[in-house]
Amino acid sequence: MKNILFVSTFSGFVATLTVFIATGLCFADDWPQWLGPKRDSVWRETGILKQFPESGPRLRWSVSIGAGYSGPAVAAGRVFLTDRIMDGDPHTASLLHKGKPPDNQNFVRRLIPGKERIVCIREADGKQLWTYQYDCPYTSVARYAIGPRITPTIVGGRLFTLGAEGDLLALDAADGTVLWSRSFGREYGVTTPEWGFSSHPLVDGNRLICMVGGKGSTVVAFDISSGREIWRALDGDSPGYCSPVIYENGGIRQLIVWHGESVNSLDPDTGNLFWSLPVKPTYAMSIGAPRVENNILYLMSYASQSTAIELAPTTPTASILWTGNNTRGIGGVFNTPFLDKGYIYACGHNGRYACAELLSGKRRWTTFAPSTGNRPASWANVFTVKHDNRFFLANDFGDLIIAKMDATGYQEISRAHLIDPTHNIGNREVVWSHPAFANRSVYLRNDREIRSYDLSKRSP
Numbered sequence: 001m002k003n004i005l006f007v008s009t010f011s012g013f014v015a016t017l018t019v020f021i022a023t024g025l026c027f028a029d030d031w032p033q034w035l036g037p038k039r040d041s042v043w044r045e046t047g048i049l050k051q052f053p054e055s056g057p058r059l060r061w062s063v064s065i066g067a068g069y070s071g072p073a074v075a076a077g078r079v080f081l082t083d084r085i086m087d088g089d090p091h092t093a094s095l096l097h098k099g100k101p102p103d104n105q106n107f108v109r110r111l112i113p114g115k116e117r118i119v120c121i122r123e124a125d126g127k128q129l130w131t132y133q134y135d136c137p138y139t140s141v142a143r144y145a146i147g148p149r150i151t152p153t154i155v156g157g158r159l160f161t162l163g164a165e166g167d168l169l170a171l172d173a174a175d176g177t178v179l180w181s182r183s184f185g186r187e188y189g190v191t192t193p194e195w196g197f198s199s200h201p202l203v204d205g206n207r208l209i210c211m212v213g214g215k216g217s218t219v220v221a222f223d224i225s226s227g228r229e230i231w232r233a234l235d236g237d238s239p240g241y242c243s244p245v246i247y248e249n250g251g252i253r254q255l256i257v258w259h260g261e262s263v264n265s266l267d268p269d270t271g272n273l274f275w276s277l278p279v280k281p282t283y284a285m286s287i288g289a290p291r292v293e294n295n296i297l298y299l300m301s302y303a304s305q306s307t308a309i310e311l312a313p314t315t316p317t318a319s320i321l322w323t324g325n326n327t328r329g330i331g332g333v334f335n336t337p338f339l340d341k342g343y344i345y346a347c348g349h350n351g352r353y354a355c356a357e358l359l360s361g362k363r364r365w366t367t368f369a370p371s372t373g374n375r376p377a378s379w380a381n382v383f384t385v386k387h388d389n390r391f392f393l394a395n396d397f398g399d400l401i402i403a404k405m406d407a408t409g410y411q412e413i414s415r416a417h418l419i420d421p422t423h424n425i426g427n428r429e430v431v432w433s434h435p436a437f438a439n440r441s442v443y444l445r446n447d448r449e450i451r452s453y454d455l456s457k458r459s460p
Contacts, residue, residue: 279307
């Protein structure tokens with residue numbers, strides 16, 4: 001049932017959006033989509049503190065919310081996120097298996113009643129401005145069925161969200177009015193992936209490019225104004241969990257799609273295939289986005305899997321340069337690798353953070369310092385965001401770390417505990433939501449609250 005709160009700031013928001021539209025995707029101070037303004041995990045604001053105060057950064061506000069993995073997005077003075085309102089215990093809901101369910105709880109599906117919700121918060125003080133919710137029973141693996149996975153995207157006054165069951169919505173960012181919607185399951189006949197729809201839609205001009213699934217529709221481009229389908233492509237058995245990205249190489253724009261069977265390059269205007277390579281992730285767990293530096297494309301996923309692909313300099317073709325293993329490359333699961341000056345930085349298997357050479361996969365160093373401290377832990381994770389000449393690292397304990405990293409090693413500068421982990425996985429509590437960085441602040445959420453902390457440089 002829809003629940004919208006109109007506020008007196010509407011006219012000011014529209015005026016702000018006028019500038020927002022005129023200047024492109026976002027303000028320099030915004031974080032309007034997953035991984036930031038340019039979707040590259042780089043925070044470009046100035047005036048940011050060099051290290052945390054002894055007592056930690058100042059808490060600006062905290063707001064109660066529901067559960068979910070999706071990160072917050074920040075645009076035009078507002079914070080947007082998605083969450084879930086539970087109707088019952090997911091561990092006791094009806095099983096969705098014929099006969100005996102799998103012994104491994106990581107694959108047990110249940111029918112879990114509940115609602116997904118979109119929440120709009122005023123950035124200045126955390127005041128809730130409006131919400132929109134809809135009924136959404138979950139059919140994915142129960143152990144992880146806590147809420148939506150995908151960070152909202154805000155472009156030109158429109159807010160795009162995708163729920164864990166494939167409900168794609170376009171809303172008016174000012175008041176939450178639904179402009180159009182699509183249902184991947186109902187319209188394309190696809191089964192929800194085991195761990196829910198998790199691929200962040202990509203805005204490219206008038207297209208919203210989404211990983212959908214099904215024969216001929218693994219990836220689909222929709223018109224951002226109407227929701228009309230523009231093109232569809234590929235036949236992967238599973239859409240995977242990896243977000244589509246666009247890179248230009250040799251003057252040719254290539255849409256990179258990594259689904260459950262292969263990595264592919266498409267023409268983003270038409271969906272026509274340029275090339276395809278059989279990089280098949282274990283359990284279809286393509287999650288972290290492919291990253292490119294110069295003409296090398298890098299992918300990593302579960303079970304110590306990593307691959308470097310060489311893109312041809314003048315034609316849209318590609319070949320595998322090297323394939324990683326337990327000692328070569330970095331096999332991260334939930335995080336996206338960061339490529340910098342010929343090196344890969346990422347959190348690998350069981351929390352082992354590493355640096356490796358992009359051209360060879362040779363590891364230069366590894367450490368558990370940013371993740372667990374000193375030993376492996378099941379599914380341990382660290383998100384990596386670069387700022388100036390250092391990095392902000394967010395681990396699944398709810399810590400934010402400032403560190404310097406290069407090929408010679410890892411140097412921790414400062415650390416602060418900002419939010420408590422609330423989701424029990426691997427016999428420990430974790431927080432798996434990617435933070436947002438905007439307005440010289442950080443925004444983090446768990447399954448109970450979203451918090452904003454001031455990270456501005458203070459005057460002496």
